[in-house]
Amino acid sequence: MATSHHAEHPAGLSRWLFTTNHKDIGTLYLWFAFAMFLVGGAMSLVIRSELWQPGLQIVDPHFFNQMTTVHALVMVFGAVMPAFTGLANWLIPMMIGAPDMALPRLNNWSFWLLPMAAALLVTSLFVPGGGPDAGWTLYPPLSVQTGMGMDFTILSVHLLGMSSILGSINVIVTILNMRAPGMTLMKMPMFVWTWLVTAFLLLAAIPVLAGAVTLLLTDRHFGTHFFDAAGGGDPVLWQHVFWFFGHPEVYILVLPAFGVISQIIPTFARKPLFGYTSMVYATATIAFLSFIVWAHHMYTVGMPAAGELFFMYATMLIAVPTGVKVFNWVATMWRGSMTFETPMLYAIGTVFTFTMGGLTGLMLSITPADFQYHDSYFVVAHFHYTIFGGSVLALMAATYYWLPKWTGHMYNETLGKWHFWLTILSFNLTFFPQHFLGLAGMPRRIPDYALQFTDFNQWSTIGAFVLGFSQLLLLYLVVKTVKGGERATDRVWEGAHGLEWTLPSPAPYHSFATPPKVA
């Protein structure tokens, strides 16, 4: 009776500017993240074009450094983090039987801080002195001495951090306070669990970054010497503070991806997730360990042998809970009635590539070996195997998995599979040779290199272009699915379980007016 009213919602620009609806805000986050993904991707193509052959061809070294820096900042803060927040907005209320996020007006504000921050970051490239060029780690003294673009970056990082903190508080309150009756913590879907842990990580890590960039700002403009050895400061202090944020940040990017994979694999294996409880504890353990390993990024800076040993063993320990997760995913697939629709292909691709990134991470954790790999292309390859292979592929898996629920239409499976194979092959073509480049001694963040590295660099550049342009296929496919196509059923996938699949497809604008009862 009169429920048709709930399908009504504001239209036009004001709908998107002022919306407090979790689905609208989720959509805004996802489109914003995709736009940033294309911007950051374009920057990576500038980098790869310059590296097509030795010598300086296309851009000057100063601009090259700006590209590596802004590419990383855009991808980490503008693309991957907002994309997972978009998924959280869309899915968490529907998965726990809540009508919306707990603090919807704050939710709107959290999102609209992002475009402002992104505008500042990209604008920094056009100010006198150019954009930030110190790498995404913003190491002093370069970050203290460089041009005005760094100030734009610092303000942008503050806004991005504020958005993340507000979003995290919202996620925590929503999950803890708005679960449907019967939905105990240990009955929550893994995606919700991983986001709960991620939100705690964000709240612990982001103020540290905010403090760090504020120190940088005061060193640049207010005469302090936190990082200036001549004034009694210490540039290594920055490294400690930054990596105290930076290492948990890696898990902020990857834990929600683990949650996505833990939803998708059981669906297409048609079996419940193997070892749910161990998955929850593994997630929490990874989060805890992520705070006590930061100095493994700094072995070559110099520290006491006891410190190096501690950080080496602590880092190696992370392989245990991560191994539990990989084992559980494989065990879930074991003797399952598996089918290989696009989300499942992406999920398996994620497990495969992330595991490779994890293994190279283990190699990097070994202190004496790290002295060889440090600041080489091996690190670039490792990082991209974990973040592209772990997070971005999982985001694509999530897009294909929930797109029918969001739009009410099935996507084109053939195009989806084309997108998967183009992406996974070109990704490996881009980044696998970089392991060899790094092991052979090619340093990262340089626009020029020795002649013997040419072949691998050319493979990498070809892979990058195919990878970049393949993503236009995803854009076409999503737009096509939004506009129309075969009607999706409510449950969409035969093996799907969870409250979101009890809702109609597309999910109504207002859902769960009455909380569902969870058995």
Next chain:
Amino acid sequence: MHPHGRTVADAPVKQRLELRPNRSLTGRGRTAVFLSFAAATVVLGFLFLATGAWPVVLFLFLELAGIGYVLTRTARDAGDCEEIVVEDDRMKIIQHAAGRVSQHEFQCYWAKVALEPAGRGRRSAKLLIGSHGRALEIGRALQESEKYRLAQRLGLMVGPAHRDAPPLRGEIIFNSCEEDTHGNFAPR
């Protein structure tokens, strides 16, 4: 259990209906969440003070204050509910909102239940009970469909035939919502 300690079963009255938003976080849970953040803030605060990066501590405590504010708001709203009690031909409506309690009384015989449908400028329907020139909005936090259902139930409890109405007893647990200035529904 009612947030203020009473239960529906305890009520020594003829009929009682309670409207209560769904809340899964208990008072102890709220305290545990805040204490865990406070502990982490203190530990990290000492760590960064010791290393000389003291401005980090300011941001940590600023964030803790924000978390405290949100949890305080959550605690304040946790007791929000409405009780509808029918006793000796009188209908009492007790509203608990943001820590304040207000009580209103109507004669069942004369009272009328009205549902003003959603219209321009106001997207949500309004459920009113009133008599003798007074009107009170109830179930403001209910979503639209729940308001219609409640209007039907209450309609039987008022007017000349109210003595023949089936007993009204129980509770409605709902996902509370309120309408913002742009017509969106937002949880309270």
